[in-house]
Amino acid sequence: MRSRLALLAGALILLGSSVALAQTPGGAYGSPPGPGGFAARRMQRLLQGITLTPEQQAKVDSITARYRPQMPAFTPGAFPDSATRAKLREVNDRQDAEIRAVLTADQQQVWDDNVAQMRARMRQRAPGNR
Numbered sequence: 001m002r003s004r005l006a007l008l009a010g011a012l013i014l015l016g017s018s019v020a021l022a023q024t025p026g027g028a029y030g031s032p033p034g035p036g037g038f039a040a041r042r043m044q045r046l047l048q049g050i051t052l053t054p055e056q057q058a059k060v061d062s063i064t065a066r067y068r069p070q071m072p073a074f075t076p077g078a079f080p081d082s083a084t085r086a087k088l089r090e091v092n093d094r095q096d097a098e099i100r101a102v103l104t105a106d107q108q109q110v111w112d113d114n115v116a117q118m119r120a121r122m123r124q125r126a127p128g129n130r
Contacts, residue, residue, distance in 0.1 A: 039064070039071065045118055046096070049110045050103065059102045067095040 043064060052060060072087045074080040080088065100111055 038076070039068070042092075042118075046099075046111060046114050048114055050107045052107075056102050060099055063095060063098045063102070067091055 043060075047060075070091045072080070072084045072091075074084055074088075096115070100108055103111055
């Protein structure tokens with residue numbers, strides 16, 4: 001009887017903690033909820049290890065704001081179709097090229113490393129690689 005009670009108590013603790021996690025604000029990885037969450041996380045990863053000057057930050061913000069309306073809509077959790085992926089890739093490539101041009105040579109090196117790491121992660125997570 002005690003073991004059943006202990007098991008029930010443990011299950012309730014786990015259930016309670018998962019409900020609390022589900023109610024925390026923000027999307028996955030602590031990103032802001034709603035639109036732009038994925039894009040914000042992507043940009044955060046690309047700029048990881050890079051400290052922007054206020055002028056660079058203003059230019060990056062301007063570039064991302066200009067490209068935001070061009071991003072295709074997709075359903076979180078659903079793998080986008082090939083046309084949506086192609087459009088997303090095209091818009092991201094143009095945006096990334098403009099942002100990279102704002103960076104210094106040293107920052108561009110870090111940016112390029114971050115891009116390579118992100119692409120490697122994406123290849124690992126692709127549906128055909130599971």
